[in-house]
Amino acid sequence: MIQCKDLTEEASDYLDGDLPLRKRIGLFFHLLICRCCRNYLQQIRSTIKTVKVLQPKEKQTIDTHALAQKLHSLTCKHD
């Protein structure tokens, strides 16, 4: 029997469609009867979309402009 805890743990795989059919159906029926889990799943979906829009970046430790110039000079030498 699927419980809220299972949904919490499998939320990503459920959204990505990466679960065996049996599990997927079990979660689907749990979602039909559980408002909390529907809200939770919706929040995870919103999180994914928001991160995709925001595109947070790695901390930069080097000057990318200088790197581009260095690579550019490399092709000039190469020629």
Next chain:
Amino acid sequence: MKINSNNIDEKALIANLINGDEKAFELVVSNYHNLMISVARAIVGEAFADEVVQDAWISAIKALSNFEGRSSLKTWLLHIVSNGAKSRVRRENRMISLDDGWQSISSDHFDNTGHRLDDVVAWEEATPEALLANEQLQAAIEETFQKLPPLQRAALTMYDMEGLKMEEVCNILDISASNARVLLHRARTGLHQCIDKFQDN
């Protein structure tokens, strides 16, 4: 400016790189350097990542004329950085550890049958646009992202932000699909908790 992944644009871009067009270099570095750093940090760690990525860039630029376009420029670059990073870490020293201090949602939230005890209410503002209108939340998401373990960041960046296939993410990071799934779920959960805290305020 974001590169369109379609082949015609990439062909033109690669031709410009080979011809030594300075702007083309600025463009590829600004589009892909962050992603390459993410992969290198995930495999080789913070200390050597910059060096590994710079070496990867140099090899890539030298090999540009051999690029056949069978994959996108992005995945080609990621494979170069991934191979460089993997050869940098001695294989026997690389253990993928999922023991990264991650904490699942506390079991206090569930009763002993696994049923939720607390009420999960829908977020009042759930669209990315509405959420990101809050600058403090934006900064908090960025900070939370940067504090995630590097493997989680790399899995999230490639899968959720760059739209790479799971199989590709696994190949690049040299991890199993089940580990990649765990990393992705942890990263998403961490960011979800960050956004959720703002809903309480």
